[in-house]
Amino acid sequence: MKPSLLQQQSRRSNSFRGSNPLDSSPDGGGGAGKSPAAIFWLVLHGLCCLVSLVLGFRFSRLIFFLLFSTSTNSNTGLYQTSPFRTVADIAENLAFSTSLPSLDSSPANRTTGTAGVSSSGVVVGRHGILIRPWPHPNPDEVMKAHRIIERVQREQRAQYGVKSPRTVIVVTPTYVRTFQTLHLTGVMHSLMNVPYDLVWIVVEAGGVTNETASLITKSGLRTIHIGFEERMPISWEDRHRMEARMRLRALRVVSEKKLDGAVMFADDSNMHSMELFDEIQKVKWIGAVSVGILVHSGHSDEDLSVRNEGDESNSPVPIQGPACNSSDQLVGWHTFNSLPYVGRSANYVGDRATVLPRKLEWAGFVLNSRLVWKKAEDKPDWVKDLDMVARDEANVESPLSLLKDSSVVEPLGSCGRKVLLWWLRVEARADSKFPSGWIIDPPLEVTVPARHTPWPDAPPELPTSEKVTSIKESSEKRATKTRTHRSRRGSRSKRKHEARSVDAHVSERHSGEN
Amino acid sequence: MNVGSAGDVLEDNPVGKLQVYVYELPSKYNKKILQKDSRCLNHMFAAEIFMHRFLLSSPVRTRNPEEADWFYTPVYTTCDLTPTGLPLPFKSPRMMRSAIQLISSNWPYWNRTEGADHFFVVPHDFGACFHYQEEKAIERGILPLLRRATLVQTFGQRNHVCLKEGSITIPPYAPPQKMQAHLIPPETPRSIFVYFRGLFYDVNNDPEGGYYARGARASVWENFKNNPLFDISTDHPTTYYEDMQRSIFCLCPLGWAPWSPRLVEAVVFGCIPVIIADDIVLPFADAIPWEDIGVFLAEKDVPNLDTILTSIEPEVVLRKQRLLANPSMKQAMLFPQPAQPRDAFHQILNGLARKLPHDKNVHLKPGEKILDWSVGPVGDLKPW
Numbered sequence: 001m002k003p004s005l006l007q008q009q010s011r012r013s014n015s016f017r018g019s020n021p022l023d024s025s026p027d028g029g030g031g032a033g034k035s036p037a038a039i040f041w042l043v044l045h046g047l048c049c050l051v052s053l054v055l056g057f058r059f060s061r062l063i064f065f066l067l068f069s070t071s072t073n074s075n076t077g078l079y080q081t082s083p084f085r086t087v088a089d090i091a092e093n094l095a096f097s098t099s100l101p102s103l104d105s106s107p108a109n110r111t112t113g114t115a116g117v118s119s120s121g122v123v124v125g126r127h128g129i130l131i132r133p134w135p136h137p138n139p140d141e142v143m144k145a146h147r148i149i150e151r152v153q154r155e156q157r158a159q160y161g162v163k164s165p166r167t168v169i170v171v172t173p174t175y176v177r178t179f180q181t182l183h184l185t186g187v188m189h190s191l192m193n194v195p196y197d198l199v200w201i202v203v204e205a206g207g208v209t210n211e212t213a214s215l216i217t218k219s220g221l222r223t224i225h226i227g228f229e230e231r232m233p234i235s236w237e238d239r240h241r242m243e244a245r246m247r248l249r250a251l252r253v254v255s256e257k258k259l260d261g262a263v264m265f266a267d268d269s270n271m272h273s274m275e276l277f278d279e280i281q282k283v284k285w286i287g288a289v290s291v292g293i294l295v296h297s298g299h300s301d302e303d304l305s306v307r308n309e310g311d312e313s314n315s316p317v318p319i320q321g322p323a324c325n326s327s328d329q330l331v332g333w334h335t336f337n338s339l340p341y342v343g344r345s346a347n348y349v350g351d352r353a354t355v356l357p358r359k360l361e362w363a364g365f366v367l368n369s370r371l372v373w374k375k376a377e378d379k380p381d382w383v384k385d386l387d388m389v390a391r392d393e394a395n396v397e398s399p400l401s402l403l404k405d406s407s408v409v410e411p412l413g414s415c416g417r418k419v420l421l422w423w424l425r426v427e428a429r430a431d432s433k434f435p436s437g438w439i440i441d442p443p444l445e446v447t448v449p450a451r452h453t454p455w456p457d458a459p460p461e462l463p464t465s466e467k468v469t470s471i472k473e474s475s476e477k478r479a480t481k482t483r484t485h486r487s488r489r490g491s492r493s494k495r496k497h498e499a500r501s502v503d504a505h506v507s508e509r510h511s512g513e514n
Numbered sequence: 515m516n517v518g519s520a521g522d523v524l525e526d527n528p529v530g531k532l533q534v535y536v537y538e539l540p541s542k543y544n545k546k547i548l549q550k551d552s553r554c555l556n557h558m559f560a561a562e563i564f565m566h567r568f569l570l571s572s573p574v575r576t577r578n579p580e581e582a583d584w585f586y587t588p589v590y591t592t593c594d595l596t597p598t599g600l601p602l603p604f605k606s607p608r609m610m611r612s613a614i615q616l617i618s619s620n621w622p623y624w625n626r627t628e629g630a631d632h633f634f635v636v637p638h639d640f641g642a643c644f645h646y647q648e649e650k651a652i653e654r655g656i657l658p659l660l661r662r663a664t665l666v667q668t669f670g671q672r673n674h675v676c677l678k679e680g681s682i683t684i685p686p687y688a689p690p691q692k693m694q695a696h697l698i699p700p701e702t703p704r705s706i707f708v709y710f711r712g713l714f715y716d717v718n719n720d721p722e723g724g725y726y727a728r729g730a731r732a733s734v735w736e737n738f739k740n741n742p743l744f745d746i747s748t749d750h751p752t753t754y755y756e757d758m759q760r761s762i763f764c765l766c767p768l769g770w771a772p773w774s775p776r777l778v779e780a781v782v783f784g785c786i787p788v789i790i791a792d793d794i795v796l797p798f799a800d801a802i803p804w805e806d807i808g809v810f811l812a813e814k815d816v817p818n819l820d821t822i823l824t825s826i827e828p829e830v831v832l833r834k835q836r837l838l839a840n841p842s843m844k845q846a847m848l849f850p851q852p853a854q855p856r857d858a859f860h861q862i863l864n865g866l867a868r869k870l871p872h873d874k875n876v877h878l879k880p881g882e883k884i885l886d887w888s889v890g891p892v893g894d895l896k897p898w
Contacts (some may be wrong), residue, residue, distance in 0.1 A: 130737075
């Protein structure tokens with residue numbers, strides 16, 4: 001309707017300048033030409049014109065209606081706002097008067113120029129703008145609307161999405177360290193958003209701990225928490241190898257429990273896109289997706305020099321994954337080129353150098369869980385038995401070791417063209433300490449006195465309570481002291497900007513000493 | 515009307531059921547006008563031009579007027595555009611009258627029936643009333659010379675002077691290629707509940723409100739501007755088509771006239787049209803089950819729009835969407851070039867075919883005259 005509106009606009013302004021407004025008013029009056037009503041309207045109209053001239057904006061006859069008539073046109077409690085809007089809205093509009101000013105009442109005398117047509121229920125002319133007394137959303141209705149939206153989207157997924165979706169079995173090796181919460185929370189939230197059934201197998205190095213357990217139960221997903229009785233080693237080489245063994249352990253659980261679905265390997269520091277989970281539904285036996293490898297280092301100069309060397313051959317973000325020919329068949333693999341990083345890669349976890357991935361990371365592969373079952377009906381013959389592979393654990397680098405013939409791998413993600421997940425390894429130093437469970441309880445043991453209090457209105461007690469250092473007091477007393485100390489500091493920081501910097505300064509020293 | 519029968523009617527093939535003879539008018543009635551302003555091919559009234567082109571190369575065309583069931587007069591009455599692209603209807607009555615004078619003097623077929631087996635495409639705001647302002651249009655009424663002809667028009671409102679019995683209501687023209695170019699993947703979840711883009715108040719012509727759209731659009735704005743379920747504004751976003759595909763309901767309220775290309779867009783993009791126009795007659799109403807596809811709302815119920823829409827059962831919403839997804843429905847709303855089976859051109863021919871065979875009183879007895887050539891406003895009688 002937009003163009004016709006525009007057309008109406010400009011044409012109407014043309015026509016209205018031509019038409020004589022007084023022509024049409026007799027119609028509104030009720031028929032007979034010079035009735036008193038018509039004269040009254042004429043006088044009123046003239047009066048309003050004069051007033052408008054004086055005031056500078058259009059003073060509508062409707063105001064008089066409002067002033068003089070008791071409005072009987074209440075349509076079940078609805079307002080008709082045209083009178084109110086006239087004064088408020090059109091101060092700047094020096095518009096022309098339109099015909100037929102009266103509010104919507106009886107339809108009979110409204111249709112101009114009837115020409116013998118049966119009167120319809122629809123009336124030409126000015127109507128009131130109906131507004132209900134409380135023009136705001138009703139919460140019940142909003143909930144109903146959301147239910148409708150949700151139902152429509154469910155139907156859309158059923159129609160255009162995957163038919164008969166399979167359970168996703170996620171294998172994540174992890175261990176307790178500073179960055180564990182950060183990484184595991186990321187993976188957890190991604191998995192919580194997956195619209196399919198999910199089983200999360202978390203293999204923890206160093207045995208099952210409460211830390212990890214409490215973290216993963218928050219997800220509300222079905223989890224299988226397995227303890228792996230060795231501690232995670234410090235060197236990256238050893239760590240990669242151990243993670244492979246942990247994953248094989250998880251696969252053994254899949255085989256024992258006969259879990260049915262698509263197995264994917266979500267390392268806890270990786271980032272997954274939602275399309276990945278839709279894509280892995282398409283796997284038949286074993287599939288591979290493209291993984292974006294995010295190599296970074298603590299030093300930015302190192303990064304630059306590396307990039308300059310390898311720029312011509314490498315893509316900006318190296319990709320690991322299946323390589324296809326033009327007819328979308330697997331012909332090879334894009335692997336990570338670690339030559340530019342030779343001699344500069346990280347050796348120890350928490351090292352500041354670049355952490356390099358293996359040639360082909362586990363994260364880029366998807367398996368049909370039946371491949372690892374002892375007995376499955378249509379298990380293909382190019383897959384090795386899991387127990388046999390597990391015997392040679394130390395040398396298993398990627399799921400390709402499970403296959404006798406690696407050409408059967410199905411490339412996913414439009415033949416590897418779409419990068420569906422990113423590989424990243426970011427860790428703190430192995431000896432970095434962090435509060436267990438990220439809960440400070442009991443409160444920090446050492447309180448360091450703030451020697452210079454920059455705020456002028458410090459009460460005299462404050463310095464003395466802060467000077468409590470390593471006195472062996474009961475923990476509650478200390479707790480209250482430090483808590484008030486902290487709260488006072490907190491309230492102060494709301495008022496003073498310097499207080500916040502002192503705050504940070506002091507707490508930094510705390511963590512250093514922890 | 516159940517879906518099965520309506521679907522069948524949509525699938526009808528008019529070829530073989532009727533023959534149309536296309537009068538060869540001098541190009542001042544059609545080609546020259548188009549040459550003067552080629553914008554006529556893109557605006558919502560372009561159906562008159564495309565219908566002409568379709569009929570010229572259609573299998574239903576016959577070059578022998580004796581075996582024709584219907585006669586078509588190609589006169590482009592909606593192509594006199596202002597600089598901003600809006601058609602001025604002031605010369606249209608004279609143009610139409612001049613065209614009819616021509617065909618009645620050069621061929622005997624008009625006088626035979628006084629136009630009862632002729633059809634004309636008049637896609638303007640109020641059809642053959644040839645005015646954009648409703649009161650003026652009602653005053654003029656349908657052009658007297660067209661009293662017996664069949665009118666193919668976009669305007670439709672029950673018990674209105676400008677819609678005569680037996681007219682065929684068609685959708686306004688919407689550019690099919692442009693809409694195709696903005697399709698998004700169907701699995702994109704529909705997350706907008708109600709969508710509308712357009713004017714609520716026409717500040718230039720009706721600053722107080724209450725006149726434009728009979729106050730219905732203003733009412734929508736005042737009641738629902740703060741409602742998060744309603745994505746309504748006067749914006750002109752570039753993602754208009756994409757947004758419609760992400761919406762469940764699209765409002766199609768009346769403006770100065772009850773019809774709007776929004777209806778076509780909503781059907782093509784699978785968004786359930788919420789039609790707020792009392793007594794409107796929708797395109798191809800005998801072939802498309804509008805009651806089953808869309809939601810109709812009386813203008814007085816606009817303040818309760820949210821209650822009404824949220825109280826629709828989800829299953830009913832899904833059913834409407836399934837009906838809308840029917841490709842025949844979408845095809846019937848479009849005027850593609852070149853023409854495709856079951857498109858709007860064919861639905862028009864179907865409508866014409868359904869009116870055959872002509873009544874016996876279509877042919878006048880010799881000497882009988884029904885139309886009065888001197889009736890009408892004085893300005894109309896001037897030659898064009």
